[in-house]
Each structure stands twice: as structure tokens, then as C-alpha cells.
Amino acid sequence: MTGPVLAIDAGTTSIRALVVGPDLNVLGRALTRADVYHPAPGRVEQDAAQLWRATDSVIERALTSAGIARRDVAAIGIASQRGNVVIWDRETGAPLAPAVSWQDLRGSARAAELIAQGFMVSHQTSAAKLEAVLAGVERGHERFNAGALLWGNLDTYLAWRLSAGSVYATEHGQACATGYYDYFTGVWNAALIEAQGLDPARFPTLRDTTSLYGHSALSVFGASCPIGALVADQQSAAIAERCFLPGQAKVTYGTSATFDANTGTEMKIAAGTYPMVLWQRGGARSFCIEGMVNTAGAMIDWAVTELGLAKSAADLSQLAASVPHTNGAYVLPALQGLGTPHGDGARQAVIGGLSRATTRAHIARAVLEGIAFRVREVRDAVRTVPDLPQATTLRVDGGASRSDALMQIQADVLGIPIERLAIPEASALGAAICAGEGAGLWDAQRIAANRRVDRTFEPQVSNDNREARFLHWRRACGIDER
Numbered sequence: 001m002t003g004p005v006l007a008i009d010a011g012t013t014s015i016r017a018l019v020v021g022p023d024l025n026v027l028g029r030a031l032t033r034a035d036v037y038h039p040a041p042g043r044v045e046q047d048a049a050q051l052w053r054a055t056d057s058v059i060e061r062a063l064t065s066a067g068i069a070r071r072d073v074a075a076i077g078i079a080s081q082r083g084n085v086v087i088w089d090r091e092t093g094a095p096l097a098p099a100v101s102w103q104d105l106r107g108s109a110r111a112a113e114l115i116a117q118g119f120m121v122s123h124q125t126s127a128a129k130l131e132a133v134l135a136g137v138e139r140g141h142e143r144f145n146a147g148a149l150l151w152g153n154l155d156t157y158l159a160w161r162l163s164a165g166s167v168y169a170t171e172h173g174q175a176c177a178t179g180y181y182d183y184f185t186g187v188w189n190a191a192l193i194e195a196q197g198l199d200p201a202r203f204p205t206l207r208d209t210t211s212l213y214g215h216s217a218l219s220v221f222g223a224s225c226p227i228g229a230l231v232a233d234q235q236s237a238a239i240a241e242r243c244f245l246p247g248q249a250k251v252t253y254g255t256s257a258t259f260d261a262n263t264g265t266e267m268k269i270a271a272g273t274y275p276m277v278l279w280q281r282g283g284a285r286s287f288c289i290e291g292m293v294n295t296a297g298a299m300i301d302w303a304v305t306e307l308g309l310a311k312s313a314a315d316l317s318q319l320a321a322s323v324p325h326t327n328g329a330y331v332l333p334a335l336q337g338l339g340t341p342h343g344d345g346a347r348q349a350v351i352g353g354l355s356r357a358t359t360r361a362h363i364a365r366a367v368l369e370g371i372a373f374r375v376r377e378v379r380d381a382v383r384t385v386p387d388l389p390q391a392t393t394l395r396v397d398g399g400a401s402r403s404d405a406l407m408q409i410q411a412d413v414l415g416i417p418i419e420r421l422a423i424p425e426a427s428a429l430g431a432a433i434c435a436g437e438g439a440g441l442w443d444a445q446r447i448a449a450n451r452r453v454d455r456t457f458e459p460q461v462s463n464d465n466r467e468a469r470f471l472h473w474r475r476a477c478g479i480d481e482r
Contacts, residue, residue, distance in 0.1 A: 002441060003074035004066065006225075007432035008055060009425065010080040010154045011233060012036065012101065012255045013298075015054045017062035018425055019073075020432040022442060024450045026423060028066025030058040037098070042105035045098035048086045051154065052161050059221075070223040076162070076216060077229035077435025079236040079427045080154040082177035085126050085133045087140070087151045093161055096137045096149065100129050102177075103294075103336055105345060107132065119192050120179070122274070123345055126153065127179030131196050145199040153178065155230045156204045163227065164217030169205040172277040172285060173232040183267055183275065186285065209235075209279035210438040228438025229431055234258045235278050236430030237397055238288060239444065241421060242451045243278075247389030249382070251375055252426060253400035256339070257296035259378040260288045263388060270385045272341025273378075279434070281444070289385060291340030291378035295349065296371050297400040299333035303367050309360050317403035320365040327362040328353040331370035332477040339374075341381040342479075350477055368406045372413040373473045379414060393417045393456075397426035404457075411457040415466055422454040 004027055007018045013036060019028035032054050037045045063070060083102035088095045100106070107128025114121045114128065121127045130151060134140035143149045150160065153174050159167045175181040175188070180203070182189040193200045207213060213227040231239070234252060238260045241250040249261035260276070267275045267287045278288040300316060303309045310316035330353045332338075338347035351363065383390055393416055400406060401420055411418045423429050437444035459466075 003072055004068060005075045005077065005432045005435050005441070006059065006062070006073045007077045007428040007435065008059065008079065008158065009233060009236075009428035009431060010034070010051060010055060010078070010158060011427065012081045012103070015051065015058055016425055016428055017058040018428040018432060019062050019066035019068065020429065022436070022447070024423075024429065024433070024447065027068070028062045028064070029425070030061035030065060032058050036101065044101035044103040046101060048088065048095035048099040048154075048157060051099065052158065055158055070221055070225070073223065073225045074441055075226045075228040075435040075439035077231065077431035077438070078155050078158050078227070079231045079233045079431035080158065080174075082153060082174055082232045082234070083124050083126055084153050085129050085151065086154060086157040087133055087137060087149055088157060090148055090150050090165070093165065097133050099154070100133055104129060108345060114192070117195070119189070122179070125177065125179030127192060130198075141197055144202055147202060150202075152204050155232075159213060159227060159230060162216050162220060163214050164220050166217070167214040167227060169207050169213055169230065171207055171209040171211070171230045171232075172280045173209060173235040174230065175206055176275075176277045177232060208281060208283065210281050210434045210444055212438055226439040228436065229434035231279065231431050231434050232276075233427040234260055234290065235276065235288065236434070237426035238262070238278060238430070239433055239448060240423075240426040240430035240451070241395040241397060242448045243288070243395065244445060244448075247391050248395070249391040250395040250397065253296055253396065253398035253406070255296070255298045257293035257371060257375055257400075259291045259340070259375065259382065261382050261388065261391065263287045263289050263385070268385050268388060270381050272339075272343055272381050281437070289382055291381055293333065293371065293374040293378060294336040294339040295333040296374075297398070298335060299331070299349070299367055299371060300400060302335060303364065307363075309364050313400070313403070316364050316367070317405045319361045320368045321405040323359070323361040323365055326353070326366040326369060327357055327359070328355065329358050329362045329366040330473055330476045331363070331366040333367070333370045333374060340378045353476060365405075368403070368409050369413070369473070371400075371406065372410045373470060375410060376413045376470060391416070393419050395419050395421065397421040397424055399424060407457045408460070411459045412461045412466060413470065415459050415463065417459070418457040419453045420455050420457070422452040
């Protein structure tokens with residue numbers, strides 16, 4: 001069967017759907033916001049039932065914009081944010097607790113305990129939070145081990161709903177972000193699961209990224225279509241960016257800014273970064289190394305909505321571009337802690353260097369520079385990995401990559417060209433590429449060769465200027481105390 005592929009990308013702050021043709025042309029698209037709740041300091045939650053309704057809505061609108069019926073869809077791929085916890089009733093599909101985000105800090109103390117026991121987890125992983133979420137559900141542990149409750153990341157939940165309960169699975173890239181994944185054996189870490197009093201047999205089935213998972217249910221989707229891929233959002237973007245060779249790297253500028261570099265068939269690690277499975281095809285795994293700027297697009301949104309610097313992110317970008325420098329202002333974007341290479345979840349954002357000469361434009365530019373400098377820190381950490389080729393360009397995508405000002409600043413800060421993907425929805429595009437392979441429509445690596453760049457940003461400052469600015473920012477933010 002040939003025909004268009006439907007891709008779903010359930011992100012942290014939005015859910016989108018793309019309808020993609022075999023030449024990677026976008027036939028239709030739709031987007032809606034995903035509500036995020038902060039019921040207490042450090043708590044970040046979502047309503048999984050609302051996320052499912054939003055997914056169904058964007059599917060309908062994307063197909064309508066493409067002018068095709070559900071029965072015409074040749075394959076479905078699902079990308080989603082990682083490291084979440086969704087718990088639902090096996091019989092009804094109803095979520096029994098709020099979906100706990102990867103950003104949520106309630107697992108910080110538990111993560112420290114598990115690390116002390118020798119388990120490779122962090123406060124962002126599901127393994128640090130699943131016990132607490134189950135404890136908030138009546139007889140949660142007991143009912144889970146009896147099979148009455150199911151759990152998973154958002155990809156697992158959406159696939160389960162779309163298939164009316166016939167697909168309870170995830171893939172290796174998603175699994176390694178849960179903290180429950182054994183990198184050496186490629187299966188669930190039974191020792192960790194049993195240490196938490198849980199039954200490993202109740203965990204989702206692990207499958208290849210590109211695989212025929214099952215079919216959408218006629219009663220739910222209106223047609224029986226192959227579900228050809230589940231894929232983690234950041235890895236999906238790397239696939240869309242064609243990062244198939246060791247050293248090739250991309251940054252997705254979303255709520256966070258996530259840097260992923262292909263490490264080939266070897267798992268590698270550096271300070272403040274962590275290894276991930278890029279994807280698994282035909283039983284063979286490819287790895288990547290990842291570092292994260294926790295607050296990127298979220299810092300821009302906060303500067304717009306809370307500081308009132310501009311009416312929109314686009315306006316803030318134009319405002320920042322209207323001045324050649326920050327006039328001494330600086331910003332440390334750390335509204336959700338400080339990620340790679342620091343790993344400091346308690347660090348808070350800083351805005352400083354202000355004077356009577358500081359304008360809104362200077363602060364707007366400082367926001368963008370702060371994000372770019374943080375990406376530089378991540379890139380520098382990845383460059384310490386032994387025997388990993390250094391990328392001569394950086395491939396970028398995501399909503400904030402649409403800011404010409406930010407991308408030019410990023411090129412200047414890194415000193416290498418920035419290649420911006422023509423289709424900003426890279427995570428959805430990668431899911432479509434993988435779904436087509438999983439359903440037997442095409443070879444994913446061949447189809448991804450059609451990658452298109454809409455603009456390349458070249459560095460425009462000297463090396464001395466670049467390094468002086470970076471050092472000044474680090475000292476001003478209290479990162480480099482020398």
C-alpha cells in the first residue's frame with residue numbers, strides 16, 4: 001500500500017499532526033496547545049485525557065487540511081515527549097492520576113536513593129516518579145501488579161488508545177529515557193523494577209522503532225491503519241535531520257533546547273550528558289549522546305508573557321535584532337534548573353547587568369544570547385567525548401529555530417554554520433519517516449536523504465570576540481568564578 005503517512009507529535013506544550021507524502025512534502029498540518037499545570041513548586045503535570053482529546057482533534061484537522069480521509073492513511077507514526085508517567089485503567093482507558101512531566105522534580109530525592117543503590121537514573125526519568133504516582137492511586141501498586149492498571153510514557157498511552165487497547169508497547173529510544181532501561185542488554189532492568197516492588201511482566205513490550213506495532217481501531221480512528229513507528233521526540237528530530245553518521249549533531253529548540261550527536265553503534269558519555277538509543281532497526285541499535293538546555297523556548301515564552309517584553313516570540317526576536325549588543329545585560333535561562341553540563345536542578349534563572357541605559361531590546365537580546373551560550377556549553381561538553389568526530393555544522397529545528405536573530409547569534413557563539421531545516425516540525429517529520437519504514441512503504445534512511453534546508457547562518461564575529469563574550473557571560477552568571 002502506498003499513500004500519505006500521518007505523524008503525531010505529542011510534545012510538552014503542544015500536540016501536532018502532519019500528513020506527509022512519500023517525497024516528504026507536507027500535505028496537511030494541525031497544531032493545538034497542550035495545557036501544563038504547576039500545582040505546587042517543582043510539580044509539573046498534564047491531563048492525559050485532555051492530551052488524548054487534543055490528539056484526536058489535530059488528527060482530524062490535519063487530514064481535513066490535506067483533503068484526505070482516514071481510510072487513505074498508509075501508516076501512522078507517533079513521536080512524543082519522554083520520561084513521563086501516565087497511569088490508566090486497563091478496562092476503561094481512563095487516566096487515574098495526572099500525567100507527570102519529565103520536568104517534574106518530585107523524584108529528586110528518590111533518584112538520589114536509587115543512584116546510591118547503583119541504578120542509572122535521574123530526577124527527570126520515570127523511574128524516580130512512578131512509585132510516587134502509583135502511591136497516589138488507590139491500591140496502585142497492588143492493582144498494577146495484578147494487571148488492572150497500565151503505565152507508560154505518552155507514546156505508549158496514545159498507541160494504546162488509538163488501537164483500542166491492542167498495542168501496549170514502546171521502543172528503545174523512549175525506554176532509555178525512563179530510567180528502567182538496561183543499556184547493555186537492551187531490555188527492561190528487572191533488578192530496578194523488582195527493587196521497587198513492581199512486576200517487570202507488566203511493563204510495555206519493547207519493540208524496534210520502525211516496526212508494525214499493530215493497527216488503529218476502526219471504532220476509534222474510523223479505519224484500520226498500520227501503526228508503523230513509535231519514536232522519542234528528540235531522536236525523531238535527529239532522524240529527520242539525517243544525523244546518521246557519528247559526530248553529526250542537531251539541536252531542537254522547543255521548550256528546552258536538546259543537543260543530540262550520533263555516536264554510531266557505541267554508547268558514549270561525557271560530563272553532564274547521557275547516552276540514548278537513537279533508534280533500533282532490524283534488532284540493531286544506533287546510539288546518540290544528549291545534552292539539554294532545560295529552559296530555551298520556555299524562557300522566550302516567559303519573557304513575553306510574564307515580563308511583557310514583546311507581544312509574541314516573533315516580536316521578541318525582531319526586538320532583539322534591533323540592537324547589536326546587550327549593553328551589558330545578561331540572562332542565565334534556568335527557570336527549570338540548569339542542565340548539561342551542570343546538572344543543577346536547584347539553579348534559578350538570572351537577569352543582571354541592568355542600568356538606566358538598558359532597554360527592552362537589550363534584555364530581549366540577552367535572553368536569546370543566554371540560550372545560545374547555554375547551547376555552547378552543551379556542545380563543548382559533547383566535544384570532550386573521545387574518538388567522536390566533531391560536527392562542522394549544526395543542524396537545527398523546532399519552533400524557536402524560526403528566529404533568525406537567535407540562529408545568527410547561535411552561529412556567532414559556536415563559530416560554525418547553522419543549517420535550519422525547512423520543515424520546523426522535525427519530531428513529527430521523523431515519526432513519519434519511521435512509520436513509512438515500519439509499514440513497509442520505504443527505507444527510512446533513503447527517504448530522509450530528501451532533507452531540505454531553508455537557510456544557513458554563517459558566523460560573523462572573530463574568534464577572539466566569540467571567546468571573550470562567552471567568558472564574560474559565564475563569569476557574569478556565576479558559572480565561571482575565575
